[in-house]
Amino acid sequence: MKKVLLATAIASLTAIQSHAGTVTTDGQDIVLSTKGGLSAKTTDGNFAFKIGGRAMLDYNSYDGVMNKAGDTTGSDLFFRRARIEMGGKAYDWSYYFSYNLTGGGSIEEVRTTYEGLGQMAHLTFGQQGESFGLEDTGSSKWFTAIEESMPSNAFDTGNSVGVKLHGANNAITYSLGAYKSAIDSNNDMDTAVTGRFVYRPLNDENGLIHLGVGATHRNGVDARYHALLGVRGGESKTANSISAELDNTTGTRDDYNVELAARFGSFHAMAEYFDGQIDPDSGAGKVKANGYYVQAGYVLTGEQRGYKNATGSFDSIKPHGDLGAWEVFARYDNLDVSDSTGAATIAANKANSWTAGVNWYVNPMVKVALNYVDAKTDQPINGEDNGQAVVGRLQVAF
């Protein structure tokens, strides 16, 4: 009887194989996975490949000071981001490609990391985030609000081509990098140097406390601080900004920031303060800016906001139940460019905004967000000194 069972078991295995076709490898065992994208990794950890992408379809409706056309309602429906992403590794080297499909196509990131020195000393080469600011260091997929705060926007270093030394353990995360910022009149590179240090006095099942500081020194950059007033539709073609600028001038820019964040269960909060100034390469005057934001959020369905020690930044919320995860949050932003001197052109000396919203993490691939934004400026732009916006997003990330 047992023999018959065994024979049947083997026969059925064979039958399945002949009907369905087998998948084998040319060497090491592979684990394959799809959650909307596709990944493959060898079980010995030597090789890996992953392909995915993201698309964020945004709707903006906004009026008052947010709309360049004056006190009428502006609106837009557009892709805030759409990218194809690939990553992989061979032994101690990993890589990541992220290509923007919007705006005619551009490189978002192309970088490779040497991991052979261990978790405390990774070396990343290529176009990459500089890791300045808590909000900006996190993935755009998992910002709590649809848009970054005004100070994060104004002090954003963007992605740059360079090299970064970085590392992390449970208690600290650090990064120090040098990047190309411009080419000068001798055809020589101008550089930016950016560093960040994060300390976590608490980081276990009881909760998370995150303290961070960062600084960046940048040569040959535009003499301007600039932030949109909460909406992105149409960018500066249709939406107003708070900004201070020494026109057509480059300068040396020095910015620093302080970060504070915490997570206890489903509650999370974060705040950052930024301060900086730009000394023009020629002519008089300075451009100065400072700002801060404070944000708190709560996941109604009990999940916890993710956090990555490796980057010292918040990450995704993975829904547990069939109805997804639901999160509410509020944020207050403040940005001030009023200390700028000389011939600086200023649109609004000071601005602040309130943002409140709800996020629905439908499944691991889909997120829906709805935000309300109320922004004020200290002086009218085109006759308006306050404005409101409703912003919606449908995000697919795989």
Add this chain to the structure above:
Amino acid sequence: MKKVLLATAIASLTAIQSHAGTVTTDGQDIVLSTKGGLSAKTTDGNFAFKIGGRAMLDYNSYDGVMNKAGDTTGSDLFFRRARIEMGGKAYDWSYYFSYNLTGGGSIEEVRTTYEGLGQMAHLTFGQQGESFGLEDTGSSKWFTAIEESMPSNAFDTGNSVGVKLHGANNAITYSLGAYKSAIDSNNDMDTAVTGRFVYRPLNDENGLIHLGVGATHRNGVDARYHALLGVRGGESKTANSISAELDNTTGTRDDYNVELAARFGSFHAMAEYFDGQIDPDSGAGKVKANGYYVQAGYVLTGEQRGYKNATGSFDSIKPHGDLGAWEVFARYDNLDVSDSTGAATIAANKANSWTAGVNWYVNPMVKVALNYVDAKTDQPINGEDNGQAVVGRLQVAF
């Protein structure tokens, strides 16, 4: 004896595995497939991923009224389309990315569909076809002729960013969508609303009869109807068009169409009529156009042209034999913009063309097509009122 056989069977299984390497997953079972591209789906139907692409290499040789340079032979060899395409799903949500590699890169489609309401009520968000017209709703990979008809070209809505409700069963296909068409002077969105309804009185092993109607209402669009005269090489830089236009004016456009199609065995036929007019946002006059085409095709090797209920459109021909599938077809096009009034600039009041051709579906990935086009206009353009073209295509789709 049996025990030895069993032991041998197991030993040989083990031997194969140790030589070749196994492929497993981190969770649900996966079915992998390659037919030139690559796809993976979990057997529980919850997750899927697919990557592929298409390239169409076209040769055009054309003279007479088709050539802007007058009665000489123009020619071009170019990529009509080259795209990378990715799709996938997670639970009730699917997505599709299609990126144009030609012309410096652009988004062809980035869309996500909520399928949780069943086949009769899908909701698709993002950049997508509007589903106006039978020919235009089908995939460009499986047009019978190399180029769409002149009226399909003139009334093509293109792909737009918006939301579409759509559904289908064996008898009907419908779609209704709202899309961004432009941004007005208040920075507010102009919209287009497009609907289509298809009824199939016959749709079984005896044959297919397809009846359809569609309409689109579009604000803030260019006050122009325009169709190339059969060739695409060099586009409007080198090839003439039939067109009527109120220069530098936008307007409100209202178009409708009627569709009729049938398939009996290897025979298939389709016809469409289009009619529309544009009321300018300022100034006098109207731009009006109407047109139709009639097409019939036959697959000599006995295969049947595919048809998708979900979109109410024709699809691929899958070759059965080693020599591929061979198809012949003929089409008559007519387009008339002569009813346009006011200061409309008109190049050719009326045009018609005959297209005849042969398609060779070499294998599931490769298609070769050769078309002959004979076009006439009611009035000469640059001294010519008729022209002929030979158009060839090599298509790879995976």
Add this chain to the structure above:
Amino acid sequence: MKKVLLATAIASLTAIQSHAGTVTTDGQDIVLSTKGGLSAKTTDGNFAFKIGGRAMLDYNSYDGVMNKAGDTTGSDLFFRRARIEMGGKAYDWSYYFSYNLTGGGSIEEVRTTYEGLGQMAHLTFGQQGESFGLEDTGSSKWFTAIEESMPSNAFDTGNSVGVKLHGANNAITYSLGAYKSAIDSNNDMDTAVTGRFVYRPLNDENGLIHLGVGATHRNGVDARYHALLGVRGGESKTANSISAELDNTTGTRDDYNVELAARFGSFHAMAEYFDGQIDPDSGAGKVKANGYYVQAGYVLTGEQRGYKNATGSFDSIKPHGDLGAWEVFARYDNLDVSDSTGAATIAANKANSWTAGVNWYVNPMVKVALNYVDAKTDQPINGEDNGQAVVGRLQVAF
């Protein structure tokens, strides 16, 4: 006892499957592989798919005649190339897509090959390399020096849209193709015809000797020969060139070359001579150029430089040991445009350069290169007639 063992064996197989998830196919057996990218092929050889890419991050530091800004040090850090690449096959047809992510995105290659006539007669359609010159026919991933020689640069045909007949066995490699070179004033295609023939009198375990000749005839092309003086950072915006040009004129260009190469164990050497002239389509004068380079390299760690009969070109070095493969090389370049006549604008009649460098093939995915370049011109450009450069590269290819 044996029965128990068998039962245990089957039970454990089943257990692994239920924990990890199985991967099967919808038809033929598939072999999957990842070495940083991903490939899948059916075991019957009918279908295949591969996705990968390459990124080359270059640092240039250069002075003297190489720098347009005069005798100061110029520098740049930039992506020399960043591409996503896909390939596959269905029966006798294969395809290859390579898309440049740099410069806003462009097609590097989109081609399909009919392989049904055997190794001696492949037909490749689409945008492809024309196979003119030994160095240029090889992959940019496996050039020995970071940049091609000056004559290879000046006589590079680039990638073109057309059709190429090509084949190879152990002793010979040939190619003959026709390509679109321009569109003339009648909107008719101008063409280029390019051929190459390689003979290998020795090609076995004892060594390799490669003899080759090539020629190209090109209509409607720019009347110019041009080569950068060893560095690419900033291209012609910041770096000087040797060039001769009849301004704003097109012409008919006729170039030929002779190739000589050898490989014995870890030693490899190659040399090419190029000669060409351009007759302008209108006006007097001619643009003429000739040049050569000689290069020798040695792999210190004992590996052999790869060579592909199919293309008649050198290929990658695959490191054997844990420390990777190390290679040293030197090259002498010479380019002369002094025989140009008429109103030709000339920047440097003659130029030569020495390049020496070391390559570290870290693993199958990563290559690091460091080159020193010393270039001289026969007449000063901006007061300088010689210059030096240090060029570094970090390459990821998967």
